[in-house]
Amino acid sequence: MVQTIQPKDITLLELETKFGLQFIEYEQFFLEWQDKLPEITSVEKQQLDRVKASYSNLLKYPPLLENTVKMVVLSPLLDLADFYLSPFHVKSEKSVEISAKNEDVTVKGQIDVLVLFEQLVVIVIESKQAAFSVEVGKPQLLAYMLALSNSDQPIYGLICNGSSFLFVKLIKQETPKYALSRLFYIFNPGNELYSVLSVLKRLGQLVRNSS
Numbered sequence: 001m002v003q004t005i006q007p008k009d010i011t012l013l014e015l016e017t018k019f020g021l022q023f024i025e026y027e028q029f030f031l032e033w034q035d036k037l038p039e040i041t042s043v044e045k046q047q048l049d050r051v052k053a054s055y056s057n058l059l060k061y062p063p064l065l066e067n068t069v070k071m072v073v074l075s076p077l078l079d080l081a082d083f084y085l086s087p088f089h090v091k092s093e094k095s096v097e098i099s100a101k102n103e104d105v106t107v108k109g110q111i112d113v114l115v116l117f118e119q120l121v122v123i124v125i126e127s128k129q130a131a132f133s134v135e136v137g138k139p140q141l142l143a144y145m146l147a148l149s150n151s152d153q154p155i156y157g158l159i160c161n162g163s164s165f166l167f168v169k170l171i172k173q174e175t176p177k178y179a180l181s182r183l184f185y186i187f188n189p190g191n192e193l194y195s196v197l198s199v200l201k202r203l204g205q206l207v208r209n210s211s
Helices: 012-019 042-058 066-080 134-148 193-210
Strands: 003-005 088-092 095-099 105-110 113-117 120-127 155-160 164-171 177-180
Touching (some): 012 134, 042 066, 066 155, 066 193, 134 155, 134 164
Antiparallel strands (some): 088 113, 095 105, 155 164
């Protein structure tokens, strides 16, 4: 009998043992989040300052659920990164599944936001409740990315809970490998949304160039 596991129930250990997923700490594997990042304009900074202020205000009125996080934080970021414009397009709540090689495990679930460049997945975003650490969403996001990746092209993900942001890079190949960016936190000194937007723009450039 085929065992079905919801992505919310999958663990990193299961992804490693059943799908051969490997975590790579070699810095050169994932330079995209820190190399050749585009500059953020003064107008964009002003808009991101408003996003930060809006999020700070919402925290005063819990609970802050994922739909609110998407509306207040993620949607402005995607808009400023031009992911709502051609040639990109957004598909929301798309079901995906992943099957192990021995066909005894299937992972099924929903993706909150899926950004595509034609048939190439660019960004997978799992927005969690604000009270959750981004670590909670990491196995779920990786399961989705494994299901969506069907080539040797890198696939990029972003886990966000409203205040924290973590980028993920996965290359499937024969042995799937992934790496992480540093954690961006909205309440660090300054406004780290500037850096998050810059990374999103950089990933968009890379995908256009690889098409």
